[in-house]
Amino acid sequence: MTSPVRLLGPADVRGLAAELDLRPTKRLGQNFVHDANTVRRIVRLAGVGPDDVVLEVGPGLGSLTLPLLEAAAGVVAVEIDPVLAGRLPATAAERAPGRDLRIVTGDALRLAPHDLTPGDLPRAPDVLVANLPYNVAVPVVLHLLAVLPGLARGLVMVQSEVAERLAARPGEKAYGAPSVKLAWYADARRAGPVPRAVFWPVPGVDSGLVAFTRHDPSSSGAAATDVDRTEVFAVVDAAFAQRRKSLRAALAGWAGSAPAAETVLRAAGVDPGARGEALDVAAFTAIARARRAVTPDALTP
Structure with a gap:
């Protein structure tokens, strides 16, 4: 015993x-x-x-x-x-x-x-x-x-x-x-x-x-298997590095410019005027996915 x-x-x-x-x-x-x-x-x-x-x-x-x-x-x-x-x-x-x-x-x-x-x-x-x-x-x-x-x-x-x-x-x-x-x-x-x-x-x-x-990432809608974690975390880091700014401004460096960020955000179904603190992980995942889908021409200032 x-x-x-x-x-x-x-x-x-x-x-x-x-x-x-x-x-x-x-x-x-x-x-x-x-x-x-x-x-x-x-x-x-x-x-x-x-x-x-x-x-x-x-x-x-x-x-x-x-x-x-x-x-x-x-x-x-x-x-x-x-x-x-x-x-x-x-x-x-x-x-x-x-x-x-x-x-x-x-x-x-x-x-x-x-x-x-x-x-x-x-x-x-x-x-x-x-x-x-x-x-x-x-x-x-x-x-x-x-x-x-x-x-x-x-x-x-x-x-x-x-x-x-x-x-x-x-x-x-x-x-x-x-x-x-x-x-x-x-x-x-x-x-x-x-x-x-x-x-x-x-x-x-x-x-x-x-x-x-x-x-389970495949069922949560957050950690979708078609988007890499590092891509999503890059968006998160950019959004909260300037958390008081709108996402259009905060993600300008990440996307290449403010207009490019707005293009990606609209493609993801996210309001460009929103702030990062309003988004859940699924929304950040959608932004990373949209960045892949938007054509380079669309991102050119």
């Missing part, structure tokens, strides 16, 4: 940090959760069950890793700090014996599918659950969704403002390029706040949870 999992409390987190002579750095976004109720809540909200293999980015001292090991079939933990990565197996063996944990030492932004070969685990990860460093949260989520098509859903803890941007809908104040790009892959929603007091050291910003479920 598998032994019960013993989670880390505040004294345990500080004790491990002292053992490793660890001084948390802002550069790596090292704020460690020390509250058992918070990590169990995250696992519950992520819907992690015995059939799931979880990808955790930035496990740190293992506060979230332990309840994930308790709930899932296995965990693949990606840690950039070699000292933390080296200590985590012992923490898991001491506090979650008999569970399946695999450590990958490296940068999640450089992660590739071959880095996550299942090994002794049932299969490659299908769920992302992570306390992400605030400064790289958006690029990490987008990179992992791009390179790991097997990730079906996830729950990430990020800075509250980042959570708002990731889950925002068209027309909302926080809506921007991260909102659209995540919507290309998945349906996202806010899943609740996380108080500062559950971290050590205490961060200077609030945190929030974002849940997402990957959708």
